[in-house]
Amino acid sequence: MAKSNEEHLGLTPLMLAAKLGYVEAVDLLLSSNLVRVSYRNRLGKSAFSLAVAHESVQVVERLISEQDIDINDQSLDGDLPLTAALRSRQSYIFQLILSDARTDASLRNYYGQSPLHEAVEMCDEGAIQMLVRNQRVDVNCFNHQQETPLLLHFKGYGRFLPIDKHLRIMEALLLSPFINLNHRDKYGRTAFWHAMDNPNPRLAELLLQQRNMDSNCIDKFGQTPLARAAQNGFLTLVKLLLRDPRLDISPRCADSVPPLWSACRAGHYSMVNFLLQNSADINQRSPTGTTPLWIAIAMEHVNIVHLLLSYEETISVNDQGPQSFTALIFASANGRLKIATFLLEHPNINVNAVDDQGRTAFWWAASGGHFDVVQVLSKERGIKKRLKDLEGKTAYAIAKDHNHVNVRLYLRSFWTSS
Template structure:
C-alpha cells in the first residue's frame, strides 16, 4: 500500500537497495510494474543505487528497455543510469535497445550521449573495460578501435560484438543506419571471432545492410575472421547470391581467399562453393573477375578437379572457357584431371577434356601406377571412354607404366578382349607386339593371342614397321 511504501522509505534502518531471494529490489519491481510514480519516489532517495545488479546482473535500465517503456528509459537515463552496464551475457541496455530495434528507444540513448559532458561520455561498463583496453591495444589491421575517451557506442558484449554487429546480423537496416550516423562508430569493429559487422550482414544474407556498410566504407571488404573467411566467402557458402553479386561489384574484392578453416568447414574458395552448388550464375560472375585465380587448390583439389570428381559437365564447360584454367594440373595427393575422370568412368567429362585438343596432355600419367588415361580405361574395361581417348591426335599407345606395362599388356593381363581389339584397330604404331602375344599364349587367352597375331601379320604385309617378334 501507499502508506506502507512511505514507511519503508522513512525507515532509516532498512536499505532501499535491499534485494529478495530472487535478486530483485523495490526499484526493479517498480520498473517491472511500469509504475513511473513509484520509480520517481525511489530515485529521490539519497541512497538509491540506480545501477544495482539484479538477477543475471541486469540493471533497471535494461529492464525498462526490455519492456520498451520510453518514459522510464528517459527517466533513468536522466538520473545517471549507465547505458553500458552489461549483464552476465554481455548485453547492455544500449545493446538491448539495438536488438529491439525501436527507434524511439534508441534515440533516447543517442540524445543522452549528445547531451552529457566529455567526462561522462568516456565512462564504460566495468564488465567490458578490460576487453575494450585489449582491443584498443591490438595493432592488427582492421582491429576493434574502441577508445575509452570516445563515445561508447562501441561497447561490446561477452562475444566481443558491438551494437553495430547485432542489427547487421539481424538485417535491421534502420538500426544500422542510425548507428552509422554516429561519428565515433567503428564499422570495422571485430568481435571475438574477428568478424566485422559486414561479416555479420553477409552471413545473414542482408543485402540492404551490406550495401549500406559498403557505401560507408569498403576498407573491411576483405577482412578475414579467425578461420580465414571473408564476407564474400560467407555469402557464397550460404547461397546468398544477391549479396555475392553486390560484393563482387567492388573493385578491390579478393575472390581468391581460401577460407573454411573452422572445425566443420573444408578449406575452399568462393569458386569452390559455386562449383559444388552447380550454380552456373554465380560461377559466371566469379569467372568474370579479372583477378580470379581458377586453379587454387583447397582440400587437395582445384575447382576443376572438384567439378570433374562430381561429374558436373555444365560447370566444367564454363570453367574450361577461362583462359587461365590449367586442365593438366596435378595437385599434391591427387591425379591429373583426365586420369581422375577416366578412373571415375565419366564419359561426358572425358569428351569435354578430349575436345580441348592439343591443350590437353593426353599422355599424362596418374600418381600411383604412373599410367596414362588409356591404360586406366583398359584396366577398368571402359570401352566407350577408350574409344573417345583414341580420337585424340597425340595419343601414345606405347607409354609404359611404372611396372613396364603398356596399355596393350594391361589388356592382355586383364583378359579385356574388346579393349585389346579396339587398341589393335587403331592405325597408330604399337611396338613389340610379340611380347603381349606370347603372354596371351602363356595364359591361354587364345582369342587375344589371335587378335595380336593378326595385327602382326597385317603390319608385316603392309610394311608399316619392323616386326620385333624375332627377338623373342
C-alpha cells in the same frame, strides 16, 4: 529511505519501480543519495536493464540521465541493454542508448556477438544503418566463429532472405568506409567467397563494385571464389566474374584448385565448355596432382572427357597423375571402355606409357579382368602385349595370377600364334 537498496523477491524498490514503469517513484527514489543506481541483483539485473526489458521509455530516459548509471550493464548471460532494446525492436530506446557517449557499442556477449552481429542476424536494416554510422562501433568485430557482421550475413539467416532484402542488408553494412571485405572466417573464406553459393549474380556484382576486394582469395581447401562458382555450376555468376579484370581464371598458386578442374569434377558440361572457350588452362593440375581430364575420367563424366579431348592441340593427353598413371592407364585399370576408346582416338596417345612400376594400360586392363578393354587395346598398332613390369610379370601372367579366365585365354592366343 534506510531500506532503499534491500531486495524483496529479488528486486530493490528502484528495480521494482523501473520494471513497472513508475517514473514518479523512480524520481523519488533517485532523490536520495542512498540509492545505488547501478545495483544488480543475484540474476545480474539492474533497474536500467529491467526498464529496457519492460519498455519503460520514461524510466529509461530518467535513468540514463544519471551520471552513475552503468549504461553497458551486462547480464549474467552477457546481454546488454542495447541488444535487449534491439531484440524487442524498441527503436527509440535503442537509438537513445546508442547515442549516449558512455555506450560501448562493440561489447560482445558470451558468443562473441556484438550488437551489430545481432542486428544482422535479425535483418534489421534501420539498426544496422545506425550502428555502422556510429564511430564507436567496430564494424569488423568478429565472433567466436571468426565471423564479422558482413560474413555472418552471408553465412547466417541472410542466406534465406529474398534477394532484394539480402541486398539492402549488404548496402547498409557497406555504408561504413571501414568495412573489411576481405576478412576470413576459420576456413579462410570471405564474404565474396560465400557469395558464390548464391546463384543470383546481384550479390557478387555489389561486392565487385567495391574497391580493395580480393576476388581471387583462396580458402584453406584451395578453392577460389571462381572455383566455387564453377563447382556449383552457376554459369551466369561465372560469366559475371570473368568480366572483372582482377580475376584470374587459372590461378597459379600451388595450393589452389583450378576452376576448370572443379567444373570437371562436378560434371557441369556447360561450365567446362565456357571456361575452355575463355582460355582456362586445360592441363592445370589440382593440389592433388590431377588434371581436369584425369578427374573427369575418375568421376566418369564421359561427355566432359570427350569435350576435353576435342582440344587435340592443347590437351596433354599423356600427362601422369597419382601413382604416375596416365589417363589411359587409369581408364583401363578401372574398366572404363568408352573413355578408353575416346582416348585411343587421340592422335598423340601413347598406348605403351608406363607407370612407376613399369605397368602399361594393357597390363592394368588384364590385371583387373576387363576383357572388353583388353580387346580394344590389343588392336592398337604398336602396342606391347608382352611388356614386363618391374616384378617381371606380363599382362598374361597377372591375368593368370588373378584367375581372370576370359582374359587369360584371350591373351594366351597371342603367345601360341607367335
